[in-house]
Amino acid sequence: MSHRQLSDEEAREKAQELRSYCWGFGLAAVLTLIPFGLAAFTQIATATLYWVIGVCGVIQIVVHFRFFLHITLARNKREDLQLILFTALILTIMVGGTLWILFNLYYRMMPSMIP
Known part of the structure; x- marks a missing residue:
């Protein structure tokens, strides 16, 4: 070679x-x-x-x-940064929504065990 x-x-x-x-x-x-x-x-x-x-x-x-x-703040790399930030936003919404639903269900199903 x-x-x-x-x-x-x-x-x-x-x-x-x-x-x-x-x-x-x-x-x-x-x-x-x-x-x-x-x-x-x-x-x-x-x-x-x-x-x-x-x-x-x-x-x-x-x-x-x-x-x-x-990934920097340079003009030509801004699209990559925006894609990563949008992905982080979607993941935050999904994780936050899941935790919200789980804690809400826990509160409704077991009110006597709430600290």
Whole structure:
């Protein structure tokens, strides 16, 4: 199998993309290790730990979008971002509606067990 030589511009793009992936991997690893370390090795309040896990999770979503999916706020990538946001909206509506129905049914079927 023969390999063709990359032009200078292609080599620069490849190096920049590899650098982007390495930064993304490093940030994702740090954002995973922070909550794990706090949960495993410290005795902080449960509510604080949940907040740290949630914030690190949201930041990690942004890191994945930016470094791995290459979704930015640039003009040409806006359609991809709108598609992802619409998908998140639909999923939120579905999950929220399901939870609403389940809790409503629970309230109607077992009123004596409500805390």
